[in-house]
Amino acid sequence: xPSATATSATTTQGQAPEITTLTGVGIGTxxxxxxxxFMAPALPEPKDVASTRSVxxxxxxxxxSVAVVSQELDARGQKAGGAAQEVLEAQAMMAxxxxxxxxxxxxxxxxxxxxxxVFEAFSSFRAQLEALGGYLAERAADLDDVSQRVIAxxxxxAAPGVPERDEPFILIARDLAPADTAVLDLDRVxxxxxxxxxxxxxxxxxxxxxxxxxxxxxxxxxxxxDGDVVVVDAATGQVTLNPDxxxxxxxxxxxxxxxxxxxxxxxxxxxxxxxPLPLLANLGDVAGxxxxxxxxxxxxxxxxxxxxxxxxxxxxxxxxxxxxxxxLLEAFxxxxxxxxxxxAGADKPLPFLNDAHEENPAMGLRGLRALRxxxxxxxxxxxxxxxxxxxxxxxxxxxxxxxSTVEETVYFVTIAAEYGIRTAGVMVxxxxxxxxxxxxxxxxxxxxxGTNDLTQYxxxxxxxxxxxxxxxSPWHPAVLRLIQEVARAGESTGKPVGVCGEAAADPLLAIxxxxxxxxxxxxxxxxxxxxxxxxxxxxxxxxRTIAESALAADEAADAKTAALAAATRITTKEx
Numbered sequence: 001x002p003s004a005t006a007t008s009a010t011t012t013q014g015q016a017p018e019i020t021t022l023t024g025v026g027i028g029t030x031x032x033x034x035x036x037x038f039m040a041p042a043l044p045e046p047k048d049v050a051s052t053r054s055v056x057x058x059x060x061x062x063x064x065s066v067a068v069v070s071q072e073l074d075a076r077g078q079k080a081g082g083a084a085q086e087v088l089e090a091q092a093m094m095a096x097x098x099x100x101x102x103x104x105x106x107x108x109x110x111x112x113x114x115x116x117x118v119f120e121a122f123s124s125f126r127a128q129l130e131a132l133g134g135y136l137a138e139r140a141a142d143l144d145d146v147s148q149r150v151i152a153x154x155x156x157x158a159a160p161g162v163p164e165r166d167e168p169f170i171l172i173a174r175d176l177a178p179a180d181t182a183v184l185d186l187d188r189v190x191x192x193x194x195x196x197x198x199x200x201x202x203x204x205x206x207x208x209x210x211x212x213x214x215x216x217x218x219x220x221x222x223x224x225x226d227g228d229v230v231v232v233d234a235a236t237g238q239v240t241l242n243p244d245x246x247x248x249x250x251x252x253x254x255x256x257x258x259x260x261x262x263x264x265x266x267x268x269x270x271x272x273x274x275x276p277l278p279l280l281a282n283l284g285d286v287a288g289x290x291x292x293x294x295x296x297x298x299x300x301x302x303x304x305x306x307x308x309x310x311x312x313x314x315x316x317x318x319x320x321x322x323x324x325x326x327x328l329l330e331a332f333x334x335x336x337x338x339x340x341x342x343x344a345g346a347d348k349p350l351p352f353l354n355d356a357h358e359e360n361p362a363m364g365l366r367g368l369r370a371l372r373x374x375x376x377x378x379x380x381x382x383x384x385x386x387x388x389x390x391x392x393x394x395x396x397x398x399x400x401x402x403x404s405t406v407e408e409t410v411y412f413v414t415i416a417a418e419y420g421i422r423t424a425g426v427m428v429x430x431x432x433x434x435x436x437x438x439x440x441x442x443x444x445x446x447x448x449x450g451t452n453d454l455t456q457y458x459x460x461x462x463x464x465x466x467x468x469x470x471x472x473s474p475w476h477p478a479v480l481r482l483i484q485e486v487a488r489a490g491e492s493t494g495k496p497v498g499v500c501g502e503a504a505a506d507p508l509l510a511i512x513x514x515x516x517x518x519x520x521x522x523x524x525x526x527x528x529x530x531x532x533x534x535x536x537x538x539x540x541x542x543x544r545t546i547a548e549s550a551l552a553a554d555e556a557a558d559a560k561t562a563a564l565a566a567a568t569r570i571t572t573k574e575x
Contacts (some may be wrong), residue, residue, distance in 0.1 A: 002148060003052070005096060007466060009316055009323045010330040011105070020223050020238060020240070020242060021238045021240050021241065022193070022215075022218040022220065022221070022223070022224075022238070022239040022241070023218065023237055023238050023239075024192075024193070024194075024215040024216055024217040024218035024219070024237050024239075025198060025199050025215065025216050025217045025237055026214070026215050026233070026234035026236065026237035026238075027199070027204050027207045027208055027212070027213075027214040027215070027216065028207075028208060028211070028213065028214070028235075028505070028506075028526075028527065028530065029233045029234055029235040029506075029507050029508070029534075030191075030211070030213035030234050030255075030258065030288055030530075031191075031213060031231065031232060031233045031234065031235070031251050031254055031255055031258075032170060032190040032191035032213045032231070032232045032251075032255070033190070033229070033230075033231050033232075033243070033251050033252055033255070034167075034168055034170050034191070034228075034229065034230070034483050035167070035169050035170065035228065035229050036169065036170045036171075036172050036191045036193075036224055036225075036226065036227065036228050036229075036230055037163045037165055037169040037170070037171060037172065037226060037227075038161065038163070038171075038172045038173070038221075038226055039162065039163065039172070039173035039174070039176070040160040040161060040162075040163060041160060041172065042144075042148060042185075043151055043155070043157070043159075043160060044149055045119060046113065046115035046116045046118075046119050046151060046155075047113075047116065048112070048116055049113065049116070050111050050112075050113075051111060051112060051113045053113075053114075053115075054271060055108055055109055056249060058108045058112075058113065058114045058117070059105060059108055059114075061114040061154060062104055062108070062114045062117065062118060062150075062154070065114070065118075065153040065154045066095050066096060066101075066150055067096075068153050069092075069095050069146065069149045069150050069153060069281050070092040070095045070096050071092075072149070073088045073089070073091050073092040073095070073146075073149075074088065074089060076088050077092070081287055081288075082517070085285075085287075086284055086285070086307055087178040087202055087205075087206065088178055088246055089180060091142055091145070091146055093140075093335075094142065094143060094146055095146045095150065097125075099125070100122070100125050103120075103121035103124055104117045104121040104126060105117075106121075107120050107121055109243035113191040114154050115151050115154050116153060118147060118150050118151055118154065119147065119151060122143050122144075122146070122147035123147075125143060126143045126144070127237055129143070133452045136195055142177070142178060142202065144177075145177030145178070145180075148160055155379045159192065161177075161180050162180055162184065162185075162189070162203070165188065168187070168188050168190050169188065169189065170189075170191045170192075170193060170230060170232055171184075171189050171191070171192050172193050172194075172221050172224060172254060173192070173193075173194050173195075173202070174194065174195050174196050175194050175195075175196040175197050175203055176192060176203045178202045178203075178206060181185060181202070181206040181207065181210075181212075184210065184212065186210065186211075186212065189212070190213065190232075191212070191215075191232040191234075192207060192212055192213070192214040192215075193214070193215050193216075193218060193221070193232060193239055194214075194215075194216045194217070194218070195217070195218050195219055195220055195221055196216070196217065197216040197217050198216065198472055199216070199217075199472055199473070199502065201216060201380055203216055204216050208502070208505060208524045208526060208527065209524050209525075209526055210526065211526040213232055213234050214234060215232060215237055215238070216283050218239065223241055225278060226484055228241060228242075228247075229243065230243065231243040231247055231248065231251050233251070235508075237478055247396060247455035249325075254497070257529075261529060261530075261533050262445035262529045266295060266296020266528070266529070266532065267296070267532070269298065269521070269531070269532055269535055270300055270535065270536070271514060271535050271536070271538060271539055271540050272535075272536055272537060272539045272542075273539035273541075274538055275514075275539070275540045277514055277518075277519070277520065277521060277535055278298045278299065278300055278336075278519075278520040278521070279296070279297065279520075279522075279523075279528055279532055280297055280298055280299045280300055280301030280302075280338070280498070280500075280520060280521065280523075281295075281299070281300050281301065281302075281334070281522060281523070281525045281528070282300075282301060282302040282304075282326075282500060282522050282523055282524055282525075283300055283302070283303050283304070284303075284304045285307055285308075286324055286327045286328045286331070287552055288525070289327075289328060289331035289332065290331065291525055292457060292525040293331065293332070295525045295526070295528045295529065296524055296528050296529070296532065297528060298335060298336075299335035299336035299337055299338075299395075299553050300328070300331055300332060300335075300336070300337040300338055300339075300498045300522070301336075301338050301448065301498055301504075301520060301521070301522020301523075302338060302340055302448070302500035302522050303328060303337065303338065303339045303340060304340055304343065305321075305339060305340060305341060305342050305343075305381065305429050306342050306343050306344055308320075308321065308324055309342060309344065315377055315380065317380075318380050318384045318387075319384075320381050321380070321381060321384035321385075322384040322387050322388050325339070325384055325385055325389075326388040326391055326392060328388075328390055328394075329389065329392035329393075329394035329396060330392050330394070331395060332394045333392070334393055334394065334395070335392045335394060335395060336394075336395045336397060336447060337394045337395065337396055337397065338397040338398075338399060338425075338498075338500070338522070339385060339396065339397070339398050339399070340399050340400075340401055340427065340448075341368070341371060341378065341381055341382075341398065341399070341400055341401060342370075342378075342381060342399035342401075343366070343367050343376065343402065344366065344367075344370055361414050362456070362462060365546050366401075366402055367400070367401035367402025367403075367427075367429075368400045368401060368403055368408055368412060369402060371400075372408075372411070378415065379415070379419075380420060381418060382398070382415070382418075382419040383419060383478065385398055385419075385421065386419045386420050386421060387551055389420075389421075389422075390439055393560035395423075396421070396422070396423065397423040397424075397445070397446065398416060398423065398424050398425070399420050399424070399425040399426055399427050399429045399446070399448055400412040400424075400425075400426050400427065401429070401450075402427065402430065402453075403426040403427060403428070403429075403430070403433050403440070404430040404432045404433050405432065405433075405436070406436060406439050406440055407444065407446050408426075409426050409440045409443045409445070410443050411446075411531050412426065413425065413443050413444055420470060423445045423446065424444065425444045425445045425446035425447055425448060426440060426444045426447055426448075427447070427448050427449075427450050427500075428440075428447050428448070428449045428450065428454065428486050429449075429450040429452075429453035429457065430453070430454070430457055431454070431457055431458050431482060434449075434454065434482035434483070434486050435482070435483050435485060437485055437486040437488075437489035437490070438485075438488075438492065438493070440489075441489050441490060441493040441495045442493055444495065445495065446490075446495055446497070446498070447486055447489075447490060447495065447496075447497045447498075447501070448497075448498045448499070448500050448522075449483055449486055449497065449498065449499045449501065449518070450500060450501045451474040451479065451483070451499060451501025451502060451503035451504070452474075452501045452502055452569060453501075454474075454479060454482060454483075454501065455472055455473065455476065455479050455501075456472060456478070458478050458479050459471040459472070459476060459478070459479075472555075473556035473560075474501065474502070474503035474506075474509065475509065475550070475556040475557070475558040475559045475560045475563075476555070476559065477550070477551055477552075477553055477554065477555075477556075477559050480512065480516065480547075480550055480551055480559065481551065483499070483513065483516050483518065484516045484517065484547075484551070487516050487517030487518055487519075488517060490517070490519065491517055496519045496520065497517070497518055497519055498518065498519060498520035498521065498522060499513055499518050499520075499521055499522065500522040500523075501549075502523075504521040504522055504523040504527075504531070505523035505524055505527035505531065506531075507527075507530045507531050507533070507534030508534065508560070508563055508564060508567065509560075509563075510531045510534055510535060511534060511535060511537075511538055511543050511546055511563070511567060512543070512546055512547045512550050512563055513547075514535065514538075514540065514543040514547075515540075515542075515543035515544040515545070515546055515547025515548070516547050537567070537568065537570075537571050538570060538571070542570050545566060545570070546563050546566045546567050546570070547563075549562040549563055549565070549566040550562055550563040
């Protein structure tokens, strides 16, 4: 697991202190230099004393504070937009969850204060979610933030949050609540370092979307004091304490060069020898289309349709879906738009589809399995997509999630053809699909590799659990080999193979993916500029050499180190 390493400073007279580093998971490849500031501490646990108010008075206080917090979270979401809005709206729904409200009421009836009732009810609800595991366990941490905000409102004090400083700073926190991450003032917050979290935590997801320089999961902040100057390097996942002047100067120059690169006109993705490698956007809502186009997205490689469903207790109508899909396709006239069918289950259960308890939902009734069990939803979605396609000029591609067998592929492609879907493909997220890609692709029009799930299933490490974050790296040679298998199958069958997982947003890993034979990359729009610039530094043959270096390693960290060394040798030789 990523761990913190701290070398003690040398006190020998005349000798400079040794450089100390904290190591975690870097988000992106950015860097920052500046003084650190710590998140304000959490509110103390409310005292367990009998209330001096009536049950009705305490209940009314809770209802008012919950409504205030819910409205504030919704407002922050509206301001932030994108994935941040989705996360904050989910938090607002948590605050008003009927089961949670019932627990609070029970505590108040038992004689507790509103503050204590909220604390105990949220703690109990948190424990229930943690026991369920997977995505719900990860979301349990979000309850802490909601609870603190409600208690703060009840107490008439400010909720813990980002400190106010006159000068820009690097924020150090155990973790950052979605409500805080979503509205960070990027003119003041130079970078974010958390001791908790992993590469798929909400903090990491929002940091990618907002292009925040971030390192998560350092496990400790020992050795840091408020005001200390540090260098944060997301590319290496290291926070350097007591940096010398040379490192500060080099990092500052790198920051300037990256900023200049981001200002250049966006061109189609390609390698240095002109080999095209289209760079597409991952989107969760139609509102993200315009910003993606502005950042140079050549189309959409992953549109997550489940976000159209998450707030519903009943399935959206064909008409509602058609309107959303039409708006999306109209934003990309003449360009490829890959729509993923409803990927519900595991981390995204829906009350009208698959909210029944499962012992291991990540391996249960999810993705295409869930759609097949409720085929009316699948047929409605295909109807809406076909109608939106007929009314627009975009190049619509549709793919099924969580395909694991050849039979499932044939089933989906056949039913998609019934509705006139011209380009029907599959997501490769399960090792079985990767290993059988040479048999799957003759039936499917394309494959798109979801590296987040492919990694968790290959390494048997739940992508939502920080305790196994060290196993959640797409750099692992086992994952790279599976990607290579799919790419080879694509080449032999003449079918395109893209990557739409978080791996595509890593500029160095993007080179490796190109070398493995991937034909397109889709990512958060914020990552497009860095990946575009990285690909231009190598030819296809050089990318293949770098990929072979990564494949020859035994572990994820060694694969990344080997790829970086190979890339450095190549680019240094050219210069």
